[in-house]
Amino acid sequence: MKNRFTSLVGITYPLIQGGMSWCSGWRLAAAVSKAGALGVIGSGSMEADVLRHHIRRLKENTSCPFGVNVPLASSKADENIRVILDEGVSVVITSAGNPAAYVARLHSCGMKVIHVVSSVKQALKAVEAGVDAIVAEGVEAGGHNGREELSTMVLVPLVRQVVTLPLLAAGGIATGRAMLAAMALGADGVQVGSRFVVASESSAHENFKQKVLEADETATFLLRRPAGPVRMLKNEYARQLEEAIRHGLREEQLIMMTKGKTRAGMFEGDVVQGELEIGQVAALLQTVQPAAEIIQEMIKEYNEALQELYAAGTL
DSSP: OOOHHHHHHTOSSSEEEOOOTTTOOHHHHHHHHHTTSBEEEEGGGOOHHHHHHHHHHHHHHOOSOEEEEEETTSTTHHHHHHHHHHHOOSEEEEESSOTHHHHHHHHHTTOEEEEEESSHHHHHHHHHHTOSEEEEEOTTSSEEOOTTOOOHHHHHHHHHHHOOSOEEEESSOOSHHHHHHHHHTTOSEEEEOHHHHTBTTOOSOHHHHHHHHHOOTTSEEEEEETTEEEEEEOOHHHHHHHHHHHTTOOHHHHHHHHTTHHIIIIISOOTTTSOOBOOGGGGGOOOOBOHHHHHHHHHHHHHHHHHHHHHTTOO
């Protein structure tokens, strides 16, 4: 499955594992990278010393390319970028901000920069900033989403019309068939988050994983916070938070109300009063599997679906 994106980052399959806070540590990233995709450490929940530890442990376990995700809106972003520059990684995936201030420094150290966008406007700004590739993430995705609330099916072809860089689709992708659909829309690859939450190597708490496996198509919702929408599982905490927003609680008050809640829910396993960020595609997830098995299943299904289309005369 070699293409221009796999050549850009030095992997076998055009698939990135999403860098999810509290779920994407070195064990998951190493397992994904060793299986031929791009494993990613999620630095959003990590202090600098913790990130340094994860990068070093990953390097001890594989020489394969890997990445680090950096949410630029985080107060930890500058310090974590310095750690990345010190330690050296193959790929940096930026999100939630403008990467322009970092691209030249990262390029000077031989790193590739991929930026996550939720609109055409953001994609064009990323191109102007000099990134190497773009992830177009639809509102089906778990966690923080764009205010535009564009679906993956709409966003990917819109970005493809105006961007010539390698393009990856994200949001609602957990199967080989969805991967094939993304490629048909013009993507060069996919970023997969939610399915890797329930990987054996994920650092998500077992209680959280179980809630994901129990989810049906109505289990997630988009909480429209003043600072931006967030997709999560419905639970008592989410109900209380939604009610507080409806009654006009200010953003600074919401920050206090939400402090520590993602750690509590996703990492520590409080599925009642913790925040449980996951994508709509949770409804398709049935079992906890090793990351390598997830990747092989997706690639096998991709190839089978492609052959079905050829056999049916569709292609």
